[in-house]
Amino acid sequence: MHELSIAGTILETVEAEAARRPAMRVVKVGVRIGELSGVNAEALQFGFEAMVKGTHLDPLALEIEQVPLRYRCSVCAHLFSAQDDIPRCPLCASPEILLVGGDDLHLAYLEVEDR
């Protein structure tokens, strides 16, 4: 359960950005989390909503985009995403695959409106 710390870090960053843009109000923050990031989206959403309540950023929405694991086939170099525990290359069916991504934990965008 480090999602509360993560939510706190996101809030701090948004706070700093909001302070730099006094004429605007931040209404939404978008984050991208990979399946390998070790962060649970539901817990993050819950923690974020609890933390933002009562602060001057309230109401501030959090939109989470989840990024699946990405693999590259060692045989045919095909890049693909998979949800199965034991994935194979969808093109050549080889089990010789490498994990190449899905560890994102990124702030992607802010949505702002004029005050």
Add this chain to the structure above:
Amino acid sequence: MNRLPFEQKVLGENDRLASELRTRFQAHGTLCVNLISAPGSGKTFLLERTLERLPPAMRAAVLTGDIETQNDANRLRRYGFPVRQITTGGTCHLDARMIERALHLRNPVSPAVTPAKFSVAPAEGAPWSEEWELLLIENVGNLVCPSSYDLGEDAKIVLMSVTEGEDKPLKYPSIFYKSALLLLTKVDLLPHLQFDLALARENARRANPAIEIIELSARTGAGMEAWMGWLQDRLRAVRGNTEGRVAQAAAHGT
């Protein structure tokens, strides 16, 4: 409504601190390893058996993280090397700021990031300096959260005991993906278990084809030589890099 693209790592601040730590470790020729596992996989016991095997003159130190208690530090202090206990006061992982604070590189700690109850107990028994050859970090027992936080270490090491499921690497791919070495612990218990070692290794390689794997029992000592050898190789590499940099700087007259 206006959408502003804002590409930045959520844990960018942690990563920045971690990279500062990494630079310091490199400058001092310190090998820093970050041991991560579920609670009860044998991190503390392995550290005890490791400290016992280190040359007494070695400049080695331990930072051990737990949510509460000084128990681990008390166990680890018997071996003559300085040990600091980091109690996180509820936080389920160590972050770079806690390491920095524990090493006393900078004060004060920002209260926004580090929980109020966070504390570091002073090292006892041996003097504390910064110039370690080997810094062993024992993370909080947790297979999920510690994987997100870079501590400036040279390598993450994941422990998995044979009393756990062979499918752990599939259930918790993140930490296996990010670790350089998997230590399969408690192998002395294998005769009593239905644990498929080959399957566990295969699953680990599925999460991370490059992961090195050592099977060991800290209790019987089986595999300890391979583990100490792994540390020796890494220590040599770190030392070589630091000396190389010093030589290079001297050659350039800087």
